[in-house]
Amino acid sequence: MGYDPAPYAERLGRLRAGFPDAETLLILNEKNIRYLTGFTGGDGALMVGPEWLELLVDGRYTTQARGEALGAEVVEFRNRAEGIAGAARRHAAGRIGFEAPALSVEEHLRLREGLPGVALEPLLGGFQSLRAAKDQREISLIREAARIAGEALAAVREMIRPGVREKEIALELEYRMRRGGAERASFETIVAAGSNSALPHATPGCRAIADGDCVMVDYGAVVQGYHSDETCTYIVGRASARQETVYRLVREAHDRAIEAVRPGVSCGEIDRIARGYLEEAGMDRYFAHGTGHGVGLDVHEPPRLAAGREEILRAGMVVTVEPGIYLPNEWGIRIEDTVLVTDEGAERLTSSSKDLTVI
Ligand code: GLY
Numbered sequence: 001m002g003y004d005p006a007p008y009a010e011r012l013g014r015l016r017a018g019f020p021d022a023e024t025l026l027i028l029n030e031k032n033i034r035y036l037t038g039f040t041g042g043d044g045a046l047m048v049g050p051e052w053l054e055l056l057v058d059g060r061y062t063t064q065a066r067g068e069a070l071g072a073e074v075v076e077f078r079n080r081a082e083g084i085a086g087a088a089r090r091h092a093a094g095r096i097g098f099e100a101p102a103l104s105v106e107e108h109l110r111l112r113e114g115l116p117g118v119a120l121e122p123l124l125g126g127f128q129s130l131r132a133a134k135d136q137r138e139i140s141l142i143r144e145a146a147r148i149a150g151e152a153l154a155a156v157r158e159m160i161r162p163g164v165r166e167k168e169i170a171l172e173l174e175y176r177m178r179r180g181g182a183e184r185a186s187f188e189t190i191v192a193a194g195s196n197s198a199l200p201h202a203t204p205g206c207r208a209i210a211d212g213d214c215v216m217v218d219y220g221a222v223v224q225g226y227h228s229d230e231t232c233t234y235i236v237g238r239a240s241a242r243q244e245t246v247y248r249l250v251r252e253a254h255d256r257a258i259e260a261v262r263p264g265v266s267c268g269e270i271d272r273i274a275r276g277y278l279e280e281a282g283m284d285r286y287f288a289h290g291t292g293h294g295v296g297l298d299v300h301e302p303p304r305l306a307a308g309r310e311e312i313l314r315a316g317m318v319v320t321v322e323p324g325i326y327l328p329n330e331w332g333i334r335i336e337d338t339v340l341v342t343d344e345g346a347e348r349l350t351s352s353s354k355d356l357t358v359i
């Protein structure tokens with residue numbers, strides 16, 4: 001598809017509206033730069049002046065940036081701080097609001113040296129929510145990532161049987177996602193069996209699956225920079241009564257939380273619903289992480305669905321809902337879907353079955 005300037009103009013307008021007092025803005029986070037210009041390279045700086053837009057990149061990216069970021073003037077630098085200082089001098093910028101979470105203390109010091117007389121103002125809020133609500137194109141890319149990932153999981157599911165190692169399944173799943181059209185996996189695929197499934201972020205190892213294991217598969221695909229994120233937990237051979245009970249608890253917490261997702265509800269409220277349900281069952285102490293997070297150009301991005309979070313869900317946000325119960329040294333169960341906040345409620349973008357599956 002050709003370059004469409006409309007989304008970038010709209011995003012830059014929202015950025016500017018979020019910082020009405022800033023004269024010039026300096027954006028440094030690579031995903032934010034991509035969001036605002038279309039440049040997909042891994043390094044650079046974007047300066048947004050009152051009437052000008054400069055994308056500063058090093059020599060590795062000059063040609064690429066000129067082909068991708070057609071709405072910005074692309075200027076090459078040897079050293080990023082020097083490049084920023086040069087642009088500020090060219091445009092006689094007197095005050096620069098910079099993306100504080102993305103600037104190291106060291107680079108800040110270098111910028112201050114290079115820009116005597118220029119006020120450098122750290123900006124904290126505002127970047128967080130810029131990418132939270134997705135447009136139709138972004139949603140269709142996340143949907144496509146979820147579809148590719150789900151098809152890959154369906155193809156490798158028959159590998160989940162006694163004797164097969166976690167690593168072999170993770171590798172095959174990543175291979176299938178890439179063969180299916182993903183540019184890469186969303187994160188290092190988690191396949192965790194038995195006691196490893198009690199570690200929320202286990203790394204797949206050489207453990208072979210055994211009868212009676214919980215096998216947690218947490219995986220996702222990336223399409224044109226956009227991620228999916230889904231967790232299925234299977235039980236191998238025969239489920240114990242306790243595994244069945246815990247599965248049903250996690251499933252109910254997951255379903256209730258998704259049921260509550262709609263515009264106007266706070267993120268903290270979704271967490272409270274999932275956590276409160278597990279609390280009633282006396283199991284909340286085994287649920288050691290937040291209920292979910294935004295998904296987009298980053299696999300973890302705002303908003304966070306966690307205790308006390310006051311951000312309000314809006315239509316177009318894409319978030320995960322992923323309660324889990326982890327019994328240390330025994331096993332764990334997590335059920336995760338990526339969902340779109342719609343005008344009426346929530347639509348699941350990840351569609352692998354979340355029914356209790358004994359294989
Ligand atoms: N795999 C990371 C997560 O589910 O948040």
Ligand code: MN
Binds near residue numbers: 218219230
């Ligand atoms: Mn996940």
Ligand code: MN
Binds near residue numbers: 229293320322336
């Ligand atoms: Mn997640």
